[in-house]
Amino acid sequence: MLKLNSLHHIAIICSDYERSKRFYTEILGLEITQEIYRKERDSYKLDLSLGGNYLIELFSFPNPPARVSRPEACGLRHLAFGVTDIEESVKQLLSLGIDVENIRIDEFTGRKFTFFSDPDDLPIELYQE
Structure with a gap:
């Protein structure tokens, strides 16, 4: 190993x-x-x-050739960044004109998370720490 x-x-x-x-x-x-x-x-x-x-x-x-990223294509699934206040982070992204999915709750940890995309549609997750 x-x-x-x-x-x-x-x-x-x-x-x-x-x-x-x-x-x-x-x-x-x-x-x-x-x-x-x-x-x-x-x-x-x-x-x-x-x-x-x-x-x-x-x-x-x-x-560069395009890469399929959705739905659930093989390969890198997403980048995830930890945040302290997910609601505030979502407000900031929305104010900048960035579409953000609804905030969800991780069924295993009980923590809040959501997704948005970078300019090339690479999924990015925000995860409330």
């Missing part, structure tokens, strides 16, 4: 780099750690952190 220490990062390929960069930084509030343009690939790589923890690599590539 491997002795893993932690989840290091999640890599996301986006279709519109500037739109996704704004979404992950201005809406979700992730901090830019590093941004690199790789000329040989015509590609950006944006390293994003949350609370000082390296979390997401956001990539752009010319003409």
Whole structure:
């Protein structure tokens, strides 16, 4: 068995780099750690952190193929972020014009959660901690 220490990062390929960069930084509030343009690939790589923890690599590539994400396609199901006040988080997203599903209750933990999507329809969950 491997002795893993932690989840290091999640890599996301986006279709519109500037739109996704704004979404992950201005809406979700992730901090830019590093941004690199790789000329040989015509590609950006944006390293994003949350609370000082390296979390997401956001990539752009010319003409990436679309990936089916719903309904329940095989592969990455969603990204989940913990929040303290889910109702307030939903209000903020709605005020920014982002559609959010109704808040539900996790039948096993009794905690509140909901889903919305990033600009490429990648499902994102908010889970009340």
